[in-house]
Amino acid sequence: MTIVLNNVRSAWNVGSVFRTCDAIGADIVLIGYTPQPVGKTEPLVKKTAIGAEKTVKWQHFEHEQEALDALQHRLNIGIEISDRSVSLYQLISSQKYTSDEIQDACLWFGNEIHGLSPDLCEKLDAEVHLPMKGMKESLNVANTVCAVGYVLMMNAE
Numbered sequence: 001m002t003i004v005l006n007n008v009r010s011a012w013n014v015g016s017v018f019r020t021c022d023a024i025g026a027d028i029v030l031i032g033y034t035p036q037p038v039g040k041t042e043p044l045v046k047k048t049a050i051g052a053e054k055t056v057k058w059q060h061f062e063h064e065q066e067a068l069d070a071l072q073h074r075l076n077i078g079i080e081i082s083d084r085s086v087s088l089y090q091l092i093s094s095q096k097y098t099s100d101e102i103q104d105a106c107l108w109f110g111n112e113i114h115g116l117s118p119d120l121c122e123k124l125d126a127e128v129h130l131p132m133k134g135m136k137e138s139l140n141v142a143n144t145v146c147a148v149g150y151v152l153m154m155n156a157e
Helices: 011-024 039-049 064-071 088-094 099-103 118-123 141-156
Strands: 002-006 027-031 058-061 076-079 106-109 126-129
Touching: 002 011, 002 064, 002 141, 011 027, 011 039, 011 141, 027 064, 058 064, 076 118, 088 126, 088 141, 099 141, 106 141
Parallel strands: 002 027, 002 106, 027 058, 076 106, 076 126
Antiparallel strands: none
16 A cells, blocks of 8 residues: 655644554655655654654655656555545445555545645546544544555455
8 A cells, every 4th residue: 555645735744644654554655745754844754753754665756647657557546525536435345446456556645725636536546535424524634544544454454
């Protein structure tokens, strides 16, 4: 499994995602202005990564198309609320994709405010959302990565 963060603003969210990736055995792809665990944003990412920035394999791409090109041979799933998206549980129960395909999938997460663009989502294989029961329509991006990652990891076992 690979977690793809597209233009995520918060270094603390990125650090938290690094910890989740370490826990679930996932790699991470950072795109655009998403903070990296190097240079001036390193201390901010390290604050919440707490060492996971050293254990998780990661790479950076300037543009989402570069990442799409590099990851095109794998299942690419956008985690986004849209007219096209299905709940995470519908994706699992549909058996449209094998457990192996899902375990090797690239899960795309977008900016904390704007999410993933509709243009990008059209290029992905599927769109999935977490069902929400409260007034809010979504979780913080780091919490969403954790929830989706664990559900998919546990589904494979």
